[in-house]
Amino acid sequence: MSATTETPHADAALIDAALIDPNVGEEMPPEPTRPVILFLQRLLADRIGLVGVLLVGVLVLAAVFAPLLGWQNPYDLSQLDFLDGRLPPGSHSSTGMTFLLGSDDQGRDLFSAILFGLRTSLLVGVVSAVIALVIGAAAGLVSAYAGGRIDTLIMRIVDIQLSFPAILIALILLAILGQGVDKIILALVVTQWAYYARTIRASALVERRRAYVDAARCLALPPRKIVFSHILPNCLPPLIVVVTMRIAYAISLEATLSFLGIGLPVTQPSLGLLIANGFKYLMSGDYWISLFPGLALLLLIVGINLIGDTLRDLLNPRMHR
Amino acid sequence: MTPAANAEKMLVVSGLETRFNTSRGPVAAVRDVNIEVGRGEIVGLVGESGSGKSVTGLSLMGLIDAPGEITGGRILLNGEDLRSVGGKRLRQLRGDRIAMIFQDPMMTLNPVLRIDTQMIEAIRAHDRKISREAARQRCRDALGLVGIPSPDERLLAYPHEFSGGMRQRVAIAIAMLNNPDIIIADEPTTALDVTIQAQILAEMQKLCRQRGTALIWVTHDLTVVAGLADRVYVMYAGSVVEQGPVDALLDRPIHPYTDGLIRSIPSHNEPGRPLHQIPGMTPALDRMPQGCRFHPRCARRTEGCLSEIPLMDFGGGRRARCIHPLVEG
């Protein structure tokens, strides 16, 4: 299919349109403002992007200030009272406090537990993405810049790994490693790095052929400098999109694995565990234990994906009309 | 000298305007274009890329896609105004009375459909009652007509099994299938080798003459037009700047732009002498110069060129938009 899509004279109207508007089908014109700022402006100008930014912003703040927002530390067993178990939203605890979103079977305030769970989700998602990004970027850049056998070897590993679904790899790894925050981060890093490596390599290969890299080479700049100050910055746009989408996926995957009982141990705050906990009581109609943590998770993931989707459109020069 | 020049005017385009809605507001890619084509006449439509010649061709077919739009003028085909007949009738006419061939033969045929599918659908779109076998027979004949050997086998092939020249022949065969009154050919030989280009030109000319099919040949290449067309329209920056019988226009151009185009043809120059070139560049459509659009690049310009110049008659079927013509009327 791709072979038929790249003929430059495909569309007479487009050619004429290109004369009207020099941006059509071309690269973006040089921007007067700093790209990052302009970029943020565009992101916020887009209604969907704005919704995403707001959602994520509110949830991140709530997670950061979790201990201040809830009246209970839900993971301090001494603060829990079994008599408060499975109370519906709006009920009062034995100490007279309100369970805004109800309580779970151990008398845990769901609102507070969700905020603490969000902390774990964000921590696991961001930390695993950053580590995977560093590894993936290194592998991708080395692959693109070295070429030859090293490239073949790295890309073969990437291909094999990507032919297996992330959840399967995480499942096997956790089966071997056992539960824990560090272990789930490790599993998520292993499932993610290959995506970054492939993305970076693809754009680095394109950038490498550009004239400015030849120019930098002619100036006898060391390869390290060419890679980091010339190639890498130009690979960022597609990478940003992949990173956003992957963070969302990683957060979802952590919750899924914890739900399955092979992610985080039950003593850790996790949205997946809260939801799993509520599963037992779903049939008896105690919907809130599973519903609200899931909603929080959903809002977080939707928010990140909305940002990612908007970024993708903004960064795609073909979308500018 | 032109056998069909005085025949009935089968296609009459008047005051055609096509605009594109861009982020900076609508701009006219084609403005005040008037074209007349007689039955069986071969007409060249010449211009550089961006002159609006392709947009004109597509406008005649009603194939301008958003964000483009025809905003003015009339397109009379056998007396019917294509702009007002409505989508259904337009579809009936397209491919039946007025057909089109495009520039790149690699792109015009659908890569995943067999040739017979793509040919038969062109027949059945206009004649639902025709039997499969009769339709197939017509496809065979059409392929034979454009010089494709063993048409029976080739009907079962996919486009990628053909060379570029052969694909363009298939496209021509498809355009000819329903024996249309007029074919609009949008640079159909530009993407081909020179030898194949010459073959296809000659065959196309022969076929149109034999069948009395009119032809509008859109091209940037005046030499192609020289041997092919009866009359020529020269477009610059969205409008026709000069029109007339091909020999007179090439021998004694009226408009300085036409003159510049002719003198830019390499073979026109003495060997070893530097090639002529027109100074400056084609203007962007949203930054059109006032008045004569060619005046910033023209050696003969005066104050008077800043006002709108109408198409003026120079006799002998010749017209031009110039107040400083190279030939007096």
Add this chain to the structure above:
Amino acid sequence: MTAYLLRRLGQTVVTLFVMSLLVFIGLYMIGNPVDVLISSSATPQERQAVIAAMGLDQPLWFQYWTFLSHALTGDLGKSFVYNQPALRLILSRMPATLELAFSALVLALVFGIPLGLLAGLKPKALVSRVIMVSSILGFSLPTFWIGLMMIMLFSVKLGWLPASGRGDTVNVLGVPISILTLDGLRHIALPALNLALFKISLVIRLTRAGVIECMQMEYVRFARAKGVSEARIVTVHVLKNTLIPLITVIGLEFGSVIAFAVVTETIFAWPGMGKLIIDAISVLDRPVILAYLLMTVVLFTLINLVVDIFYSVADPRVRLGEAAE
């Protein structure tokens, strides 16, 4: 063709070997199934007897060698828990998983293609924007949570559909199938939809992107110039060009659907191999984990092979072997 198949077979064998070695070492280095299997009150003698019976007292390389030589004869060991051959266990559960995964893919295509087509043909229309934003939602919904919500709504509150099990099955060639009975269909409806949601979004996006790309192609314009109706342009010219790569991608997604069935099967108590592997992981039932993994590799290879062959048949420009590169 033969060379192509041989090369694919070779690749599969190498992958199987590497995967089994890695996972074998991983599983045997960490964790001790004996702790899970024997009650803490067992005497050291009893403990020792069990370890010896399971061959766990042998050196690692020897254990792997034993595993490998048995594996070549089709024996992947006995489940510690069920005391049955692990391979037979997996195979007996596989049809349920395949049925579920297949139903989910069909649902993904049935819902995804028309919606994607609509969004691609009128990209600026309100409907299309709604479809696209919904597809982001579909991407974002955690499968396990939406599964619970579906149970809560359709099973608990409305009582329309059952929440667990396969329901009545019909044996076809000795394999039980749910979708052939009304009760079975009612049982598979929720899990299949649950598993399909993510893929529906994927199909919508792929279809839309493909349609938008195709509609700008010169052959579409040429078809219009021939006078071909818009309906035929969409259903023949555009759809065929869009569907060939789409089906290929979705075919490759079949593997990920099978993997994600682990989640859905857990929630809906669907007796497939996904449920089996989760249980096996929690008790460190090594032979079952290994057998599951190896069978999945084989399954994925088969799927890739079928997709390659489909692609080479459907797209006249592609020949087998080139598609594999």
